[in-house]
Amino acid sequence: MTQDVARSPDLAGAAVHPAADYGFFGPDSVAWRVWRYPTSLLLGFMRAVVIEELDPYLVASVADSGQVRQRTPLRYDRTMQYFATVIFGDAESVLKSADVLMKIHARAVGPEPVTGNRFDANDPDSQLWIHLTAWHSILYVYEVFGPGRLSAADEARYWRECAVAAHFQTIDPTNVPTSREGVRAYFESYRPKLVGSEVAQDMMDYLLDLTREILPPAVPTIVRRVVNAIVRRGVIATMPRWMRRVGATPQSRAVDLICTPVIRLAMRSLAGRRATELTTLNALSPRTTPVLAPVLCDVPATNPVVYTPAEARVRFGMPVTPREQYARLVQQRAAGTGDRPYAHHHHDALLEFTESA
Template sequence: MGARAQQDYGFFGPDSVTWKVWGYPTSIVLGFLRAVVIEELDPHLVASVDQSGQVKQRPKLRYDRTMQYFATVKFGDAESVLRASDTLMKIHARAVGDDPVTGGRYDANDPASQLWIHLTAWHSILYTYEIFGPGRLTAAEEAQYWEECARAAEFQTIDPADVPRTREGVRAYFAAYRPRLVGSEVAQSMMNFLLDASTVVVPDDVPRPARFVFNAVVRRGVIATMPRWMRKLGDTRQSRTTDRVATAIIRPVVRTISAFPRLELALLRRASPRTAPILEPVLRGVPPVHPVVREPVEARAQYGVTDPREQYAAIQAERARQAGPVPYPKHHHEELLPFPA
């Protein structure tokens, strides 16, 4: 059965660096796991994840749903992206509560929290692409990548003006955010759980020896990409020798997969069945019905979808009147809520 053509190229398209980097095999497991593991050091985010309880209860479903959302934003057509963004916005509107570590209040739609998740994901996907894949982008490609990162921010509550446009800017952002990070018991427990790729990613019918080997290598590969101070904070230390060995094992495997799109698609179908149909037209080179890249403002007007920042402002106004969406109870059951919620 052939891949279903999208209606358009969405907001990036085949000439984008986003397609080049996010479509590379490193994004599926290594980049994704690095992002969600590091994100847990934000006490507001980990409080939300812990109080939801769904990551540990249904890790594979949550991985599949989150990958589906990420893939939709990068590779889906314009209407699919806007509908997914609008749905996630509404789901996150109820993900508010108290953070027991800082004593503050978390809000999954808060722009600062969203920016942390957004930049951690885009940086992790690029960094694992560089370490295990083809290497550094050209200066022009990297500049384009961060511009596209800012465009993707438009589908969240983030002000695109707050998104750094250079690697130096991204490093400065992380340095400024570092004092907010906390290696609490909850954060370390969640990081250790998410580093178990066999629990989060590998299908249950894979033989146990294969699951053990896969997890042993991937876990060490992800940790190898984390700075020393972050490993100490998350209690995920390992030696430089282990870093080098894990990298040496993973790099040729990833590059082999990248040379065979059908193999990449087959593996993706196993790891994330909801994501495969979104990436299949891209990997198979199936053009959309209308081969054009869309603009967010024009697409929102066509499909009648409100800008997330406008939606958030309206929600905040409702909360000020003691109204608005009712917060989720602890350990709620919400299948559409992805990892970074």
């Protein structure tokens, strides 16, 4: 194995290129251990995006764009690529991805029909909700369907790493809770803001069938239906009862009890089988494969260093944070300048992201 290109038998001899560096976490991080486990790819991600729809501002943005329904596989692929880059990518790629996402979200503003206010995809409160829901969901499905609970020390480190990842969004990192108790308190405080609107329930139901939409066309229909049914029920099984009621996603305790061990067995049989993991990853999110393949194949980075956000911004000449960019954007809007909001059911953001990546 060389530092430039490794030939992995798990990829049938295909080249696995090492990352330039270990980004902001690295092989010894708890984030790498949890996020690389097979539960993250579909179950954890699905749980996060389903729950997120209960935020009226977020679901208004999703509904206004229309891209989740119109280009489901590509949106899934791009979102997985972004999260994988933040966790596993090299530092410069993370900074560039965060900058691109900030620019895409800058024009994603518009009216929110439930509250009568306006949604703003870059709003720090909305970004914190998305961020914590993702990190919590990835950890929770790891606990339920994977190896189980982390030690107290490892979980504390996991939440500290969650705060590091917040630097790449408009979030104030000091607002990120860094303990299980703090995360629980955050979600409890956010609960009154959640709304089980018709739009939210419809989108949650659609996203619970995400597997059906993203499996490759070659997968037989019967297999697609069975896998989708199992994954859907597994995700619902991880949702609290009150959330199922609000989201109109009922499911009996008997179904919870039946599907949980089935999925746990499937995940444990998949974990560590590199060829199967990579084949599955490439089928569901091919854009994520180049980011995650070096991690799954244990290919060391060219420069085995882990950066802090501040160090990386100096090293790669990108001193302005997303939070600072957002502050400038708010000032521009107040002055009546800046880019116009996207049109309803636009394609601009998707094209911009595709061309910039």
